[in-house]
Amino acid sequence: MTQDQQSQYNETFPDGVTEPEYELYGRGEHAVDVDPAGVFADVPDEDAEYRQRAREFSLTEVAPIIDDYWDRADYPLQLVRRLGELDLLRDGVNLDGFPHQSRLAAGLVNMELARVDASVATIVGVQGALALRSVADKGSQEQVERWARPMATGELPGAFALTEPTHGSDSVGLGTRATRVSGGWVLNGEKKWIGNGSLGPQLGLEAASVVWARDDDGDVRGFVVDQASPGYSAETITGKLALRAIWQAHITLKNMFVPDDALLADARSFKDTSQVLFATRLGVAWSAVGAAMGAYETAVAYAKQREQFGRPLASSQIVNERLARMQSEMVQIQLLARHCERLEAAGALTGPQASLAKYSSTRAARSIAANARDLLGGNGILIGNRAARHFADVEALHTYEGTETVQALLIGRSVTGKSTFTG
Numbered sequence: 001m002t003q004d005q006q007s008q009y010n011e012t013f014p015d016g017v018t019e020p021e022y023e024l025y026g027r028g029e030h031a032v033d034v035d036p037a038g039v040f041a042d043v044p045d046e047d048a049e050y051r052q053r054a055r056e057f058s059l060t061e062v063a064p065i066i067d068d069y070w071d072r073a074d075y076p077l078q079l080v081r082r083l084g085e086l087d088l089l090r091d092g093v094n095l096d097g098f099p100h101q102s103r104l105a106a107g108l109v110n111m112e113l114a115r116v117d118a119s120v121a122t123i124v125g126v127q128g129a130l131a132l133r134s135v136a137d138k139g140s141q142e143q144v145e146r147w148a149r150p151m152a153t154g155e156l157p158g159a160f161a162l163t164e165p166t167h168g169s170d171s172v173g174l175g176t177r178a179t180r181v182s183g184g185w186v187l188n189g190e191k192k193w194i195g196n197g198s199l200g201p202q203l204g205l206e207a208a209s210v211v212w213a214r215d216d217d218g219d220v221r222g223f224v225v226d227q228a229s230p231g232y233s234a235e236t237i238t239g240k241l242a243l244r245a246i247w248q249a250h251i252t253l254k255n256m257f258v259p260d261d262a263l264l265a266d267a268r269s270f271k272d273t274s275q276v277l278f279a280t281r282l283g284v285a286w287s288a289v290g291a292a293m294g295a296y297e298t299a300v301a302y303a304k305q306r307e308q309f310g311r312p313l314a315s316s317q318i319v320n321e322r323l324a325r326m327q328s329e330m331v332q333i334q335l336l337a338r339h340c341e342r343l344e345a346a347g348a349l350t351g352p353q354a355s356l357a358k359y360s361s362t363r364a365a366r367s368i369a370a371n372a373r374d375l376l377g378g379n380g381i382l383i384g385n386r387a388a389r390h391f392a393d394v395e396a397l398h399t400y401e402g403t404e405t406v407q408a409l410l411i412g413r414s415v416t417g418k419s420t421f422t423g
């Protein structure tokens with residue numbers, strides 16, 4: 001650029017051309033009402049307190065760092081400890097010495113964490129909902145003391161290793177073997193997609209995995225194992241486009257000896273594994289509700305601040321219609337989650353109802369996140385603007401703990417009485 005051209009530019013744009021800084025977390029004057037139908041208006045104080053704690057933690061400790069970790073596919077491990085310190089890790093599993101945490105409180109925590117970042121909600125899903133719950137519900141008192149308690153406080157990362165490279169939706173067909181030997185068991189097999197499964201081998205941390213394996217009689221048993229055990233190796237899965245701020249592992253178990261006291265006393269068949277999974281299915285629905293709220297909040301905040309054609313996007317009728325549609329989808333899944341949580345609290349939630357909640361919630365979240373991503377235009381594909389992260393992350397929620405199709409098959413079976421999983 002010549003000096004003349006430069007001065008002409010400076011005269012025309014004395015302050016340069018600066019795009020405003022958008023406030024996309026709905027803070028301060030840009031606050032967005034994410035409960036327009038008042039679905040959470042009657043939440044009891046003790047549950048609302050858990051929700052508020054998760055909200056504050058998400059805004060002050062997660063939001064400022066998460067884009068960077070997500071971008072680098074790094075694991076913000078310090079947050080595991082913080083989640084434990086704030087008692088946000090238990091997913092409603094009640095242990096002696098901890099305050100009572102209701103299923104509603106657990107759902108609201110899950111929702112608020114996912115509202116800001118679904119990787120962080122998934123840390124709780126893996127460590128609290130799956131690993132800790134397996135030990136608390138299926139283990140002995142000694143196992144609870146040794147493993148579940150430090151998982152609850154965030155001192156011990158925990159993993160739940162069920163899925164295998166060749167057994168995903170049909171995890172019931174798992175092929176990992178547990179062979180009885182003197183004084184314990186020898187485990188052989190491979191596990192794929194295991195959140196927190198590589199923290200021991202890769203970072204040298206003390207970490208545990210709940211491993212599901214088939215014994216000599218063909219029954220599925222659960223073992224809680226130290227990831228430092230000889231024979232346990234794990235690689236972090238790289239190249240993911242979703243949930244980049246938590247690591248999943250491909251685990252190989254080669255002639256890994258585990259003592260008798262690693263066996264979860266009450267995990268005797270796949271029915272026991274299923275009970276743990278059933279208890280967490282609604283949790284994934286809550287995560288999807290949270291991600292949907294986060295995407296909606298981002299879209300509303302952006303539409304009010306971004307100007308095109310001399311007016312905010314929010315002044316366009318079609319944008320209003322889109323926001324109304326997103327709100328409608330969001331409120332429907334908020335209502336469904338709350339309704340199912342009430343059924344669950346009363347011990348009345350059925351498998352098909354839990355499947356319906358997961359199926360409906362991740363579908364709606366996917367639609368809302370796609371709409372939000374589009375509403376942010378080019379900014380919508382930049383990680384730093386929230387929408388892209390939610391858009392990518394809901395893909396994983398849609399798939400894990402029973403894909404959309406698997407939930408549909410479960411719902412369908414309850415409608416028609418026909419199981420259509422095979423042939």
Ligand SMILES: Cc1cc2nc3c(=O)[nH]c(=O)nc-3n(C[C@H](O)[C@H](O)[C@H](O)COP(=O)(O)OP(=O)(O)OC[C@H]3O[C@@H](n4cnc5c(N)ncnc54)[C@H](O)[C@@H]3O)c2cc1C
Nearest residue numbers: 160161162163168169193194195396400401402403405421
């Ligand atoms: C980010 C992430 C985290 C995870 N964390 C864990 C974890 O911590 N621990 C763990 O054990 N597992 C974990 N999983 C595994 C997860 O539960 C599986 O990915 C899921 O159950 C699907 O299995 P799959 O990926 O092998 O897909 P597949 O089972 O191979 O399915 C592929 C496609 O086929 C469809 N399909 C499958 N069967 C049928 C059928 N009978 N009829 C019609 N369609 C069918 C599916 O819906 C899907 O669309 C995680 C997965 C992801 C992606």
